[in-house]
Amino acid sequence: METVKEFIVILMSSVSSCMLYSKKHASVGELTGKSFSILDTLLKQSGRFEIVIVEDELIVNKNPLRDIGTHGSTLVKRLRRKGISRIDIVQGITLSELRQFVADIATADKKPLSYPHIKIGVVDIAIDRMTMNIDSADGDFSSVTAELNQKTREGYLRVSPFKKPNVADFQELVMHFIVMIQKEIGILNIMSPVKSAGDSYYTHATNVSVLTIFQAKTLGIQEDSLSDIGLAALLHDIGKLLIPTDQMKQEGGYELKEEGIMLHPLYGAQYLARIDGLTCLAPIVAFEHHLRYDGKGYPHHAIPNYRQHICSQMTAISDYFDILRNTRPEMRALEVKEVLSLMKTKDEGLFNPFLINNFIRSIHLALS
């Protein structure tokens, strides 16, 4: 299995290299050559090499391949986007064939061609009677169900350093948001008001998720990325639930001391970074959502001229908007137009001007 893992790592590295540089770059040639030579050894052993993707798992030669790091899941994601869930490679494959395959996988908008010794396709379960074709999901999602919301809420609030969350539940919720936004259900109708202090974290999280997906959608960001963006935004404040009790204003409460607030991006990121199968955007956004576009903000970081990822920039906008839109004991909730006005004019350097303009315009269009 070690050789198989090595092959997958090198193959993914060559795809990544091809993506970052070009297919003619020396590193692509080197890596493809290296993966070809490992593949050759593997093919000599068994005559054929199969890669199957079942859900988020990579199964190679009928054995699941585990612990292959983020590049393994990136390969799964990349193949999925191409609609490939199975690859069979047989003896006789040439280096140029593998090179072409790598280049095709690396190219975002290109569907892989057919190759003489690489068969690509989809996986089905060989139970004839039960086989059915599933069309793309087309339910009538008028609102997020109370049940799903409740489950996700419980899962969210039960988060602890010793318990991993059920990512699938969060993903399901985000998919609902995406479908609702695609169906052009009013953005404010999807968002929820905060009912109680204990409820505030979760409700705020879902609102930020909705608003961030909405922004991404209005910006024309590829559909493929929406789920990851929504999920990352949903989990942006998860660090608040992981802060030690000594940084809470009162035991069992939700209010954080100032120090706790400043640390929540770190707690969130370090928690999310360790969850297998979760999009890498989640820890990125958790870490960066309180950094500002002008490079200020918190948490403290060692990298000079650090710039937030675009997803963090969008989440920061949604975060700000939702916080100001909600009622809190000491102040009244600001109205949409007041919040937008504040965001646009009062704090230069807080947001990416391009994104904030898009946000304001889109919210207006959605409301009009």
Added chain:
Amino acid sequence: MNDNNKKIPLDAKLLSYAIIELNISRRNVAIYPQEHPSMERSLMRAFDFLKQLFQLRPEITFGIAKDTIIVDEYQLDKKNPVYQEFALSLNKIHIASVTFKNGLTKDELYQFNCFLLEKIDHLPVTKVREVFKKNSFPHVAVVFIDYGTFSFKTSTTDQTTREIPLWEKYVYGLIKNPLQTEDITDAVRDIPPETFSNLLNKFSDAEIKEETYDRVITAYMRSSPQRTFSGQDCKRMFEFFNRLKPDLKKKFLSSSIRTFSQDKNLANQALAEMPFKDIIAFLDSAIEQRITVPQHLMDLITSLVPSSHGNIGDVLLHETVVLDDVLIPTDSAELLKKKNFEKLLSDKYQQDIQQLFVLHTSDLKTSQLIELEHEFIDELIDQRFNQIILELLRSETLSEIEYRSLVNIMRQQTEHLLWLGQFGQFVEILKILEINQALHRFPDINADALQYYHSSDFLALLVNSLRVLGRQKRREVAMICEYYRHKLIPYFMDALAEEDSQVIRRFLMDQLKRFGDKLIPEAMKRLADERWFVKRNVLYMLAETGAKEVTDQIKTCCRHENPKVSLAAMKYLLNTGDNYAIEMLREFLDSKEKEKIHQGVLLAGSFRIKEVVGELTALLQKQEISGSDIQDKIPVVRALGEIGDPQTVKVLQALLTGKSILYRGITEQLREEIYKTLKNYPYESIRNLIEEGVNSKNEVIRTESDSLKRKYS
């Protein structure tokens, strides 16, 4: 499973308890010894529940679909964390189903739990199967996942194709192959309404048999001594309706209204527990679908209307603004009305907004948007992710477990980082580990990671990636070399020995040069290599260091059969000022081998060896037999020009005055070369040549002479 068994439905509660206890006992095995009371208790409880199940059936099979347990055709609550945990623990070791048979003993159950906890998840299925067989469990049968059943549809790629969960297939069976209603009740209730409706929406009205509608509705509404149809079930059913496409929604609504009409008690009991607005919504849907609601059902619903609600229309109006059953304040709701909203906007703000509206959607497709999309490239996200991990490794909020886990993530990522030429991030990893080590933060973890980063396999990988991608990242490569110091020398030497590309060889030698004297011991080892090019490269490297302590070993290479090696050795010796090289050079110049003479001439010129001027002039004075003999004198003229010894001038003059009828062209070229190489001779010795050259008919000679004359005037 035989048909008789299938007819006896399992007690869901019992089944649930059995799984919970099986999971607890499985976990306890990892914590307590077999004789520990807690272990004993949990094993006993799991065993008792299984025994009760065996009274219903002689064997119980749990199908495992990754994180889902399937019993018979029923998928157990997918979101129950205990079921999930139990399923995943089996899935981890490739188990597709496990069957417990009557006759199972407590000890066997304990042993099976031990098997589940063995560290075998990294093994392939075949090996896990072998481990299972060795254990021998007479009353536990296990089916391992057969990945061969995943059939292959070639030459198709489909963005919408996805793995079909087993229960989806079950629902398919429900529609196409009628099952007993009793069998499906719990399963239908257990399927989340949105999922169930999604599945049904894939079928057209015509595909679904009429009785299916009633069967599903009966399944939702059926009451039994164990379970009553509650307001909550009713709510789930309404949710299910609301997600159906119109044709199916109508059919299911009709069926439910029919059932409600037939069973007033059921309707009364369920609807009384429902929030009023849900009942209204249900009624609304029925009316919208043009379904006639029987009068007695209408009366019942009217009787349930609480008087405080007054006007239904107001509630519904609010609902368009209400979120999650909670009314937002009236003034907020009012604000969302366009008229009021615009009224409250400041002039300045309105101007800003107007400007934004002027932009067309197509304007968004600018370079900014392309840049945005670029940020979602997986590789760049990975890169940023690594950056965050590095930031986290610096933070003081990490526990030991978290720190270890993040260090492991970076370790996993390192090979990929190197192959993408992200050497900067790699340097950061080393820096952080070293700093944390110095600060005594998690020293064992740092030591372990650093050991990996200093291992032989890793260093070979590192240098290999530097070989391919290092030329573009010289600053980072320098930092890496500085960090590892002489540890990298053997790996660079290996890479150098195997490298075909001259450009990369040069790069590798540049890196080796950084190590100065430190590379001598390794270089001397490599000098014994049989391959001529390895010797040559080593000699080049040694020549760069200028080390004198190894000259004796180098001298032996001066007589190597390959002139490239001997020449490199001579270069080394010349660099160190060893006279042995001059002896060797003379031998070269006196040689009968043209190649050796040629190399010797080049070397004499480039090192300006005065001691061999005699040998060089002798070469010039040689009788020419062919044009090529004249041609061979050109490099000699150049070498002598580099040395600039005045004794040479006489020979040069002789060459200039000599005549050749046969080889006029090449002779003229030789003369031109003499003038081109005069600049290093003392002026006095070449003054006459310059005077003659100024008047020459040859333009090159004239130009060169003019230039020299100007220089010395």
